[in-house]
Amino acid sequence: MSGNTISVCIPTRHRSNLLIEAIQSCLAQIRLPDAILIGDDSEDSVTEEAVAELQKNTPVPILYQRNTPPRGQNENTNSLFDRAATTHLLLLHDDDSLLPNAIGDLIDCWITYPNLTAAYGKQYVASHDGTIDVERSRGLNAAYHRTPERAGLQPRSWEVGMLQQFPNDGYMVRSEIARAIRWRPASIVGAGGDFDFGLRIGLQYDGFFFLDEYTAKYRETATGSISSSSTDDAALSSYLVMKDIDLPKEADQLRTAKLAALAPRAMMQAIKLGRKKEAARIYFSKHHASRALTLGGIRRLLLLIS
Numbered sequence: 001m002s003g004n005t006i007s008v009c010i011p012t013r014h015r016s017n018l019l020i021e022a023i024q025s026c027l028a029q030i031r032l033p034d035a036i037l038i039g040d041d042s043e044d045s046v047t048e049e050a051v052a053e054l055q056k057n058t059p060v061p062i063l064y065q066r067n068t069p070p071r072g073q074n075e076n077t078n079s080l081f082d083r084a085a086t087t088h089l090l091l092l093h094d095d096d097s098l099l100p101n102a103i104g105d106l107i108d109c110w111i112t113y114p115n116l117t118a119a120y121g122k123q124y125v126a127s128h129d130g131t132i133d134v135e136r137s138r139g140l141n142a143a144y145h146r147t148p149e150r151a152g153l154q155p156r157s158w159e160v161g162m163l164q165q166f167p168n169d170g171y172m173v174r175s176e177i178a179r180a181i182r183w184r185p186a187s188i189v190g191a192g193g194d195f196d197f198g199l200r201i202g203l204q205y206d207g208f209f210f211l212d213e214y215t216a217k218y219r220e221t222a223t224g225s226i227s228s229s230s231t232d233d234a235a236l237s238s239y240l241v242m243k244d245i246d247l248p249k250e251a252d253q254l255r256t257a258k259l260a261a262l263a264p265r266a267m268m269q270a271i272k273l274g275r276k277k278e279a280a281r282i283y284f285s286k287h288h289a290s291r292a293l294t295l296g297g298i299r300r301l302l303l304l305i306s
Helices: 016-027 048-056 073-083 102-112 134-143 157-162 177-181 193-204 234-242 250-273 276-283 295-305
Strands: 006-014 035-040 062-066 088-091 118-126 173-174 208-219
Touching: 006 016, 006 073, 006 102, 016 035, 016 048, 016 295, 035 048, 035 073, 035 173, 048 102, 062 073, 062 276, 073 088, 073 173, 073 193, 088 177, 102 118, 102 173, 102 208, 118 134, 157 193, 173 177, 177 193, 193 234, 234 250, 250 276, 250 295, 276 295
Parallel strands: 006 035, 006 088, 035 062, 118 208
Antiparallel strands: 088 173, 118 173
């Protein structure tokens, strides 16, 4: 559809080299974006200077904003959603990159289904140096239900977030919907902001299209998250969000299965963070009951009471 325009939104913090690679992958698109928006939480000017060099000679406007003071990952992402003046946006983490076909293939999904909310493809898994691991990529996509038999318009929108078929980044979404859903504050969702966003957008809107093509490269970095927080509570936060959020009755069985899968990691993170009351509630919950007397369950209990 000729009226569609796309912004790539990239939140970043102290990772200028990786950010430049992410931007370059946007500039290598067969269908170029209409704008690249950068929200920078860095406390120095290194990233700003690196982006300024790219801005000197680029076919796409690169709109940089330094956040002083830093906003944190969740509010930084929201500020990018707010700045997007295009019909659609694509969220890209600063350590990931797009394949050259990504923007063109994803926006084309709206030609067949003009009322789509979001479209997303498969992710390659890559090492810190960018080397793709094909087998691990297959495993990642299978684990998140991005497989050929699932391709196309999704029949149950509430499933896309629960199953995490909706990815953490690399997705294209209508800008007005991204602004309506937003990332909730870290004080509510911890490090589970991406999971929480995917869950809530699927609960509130219909029209999700899984494209059975690789569109992005997910990099396993040695430098951690773009979040300003050094604590890792993603599994714990996802567990708490999944437990408390309102879901349709038909989702009860899937919720139980997901909570059972998350419980061991959530409990371990709670223990490491000194949140032992929460860890105890998870250990004695129905979601952990089948594992409580396993070898792993006993180890977790010993850590809890030590």
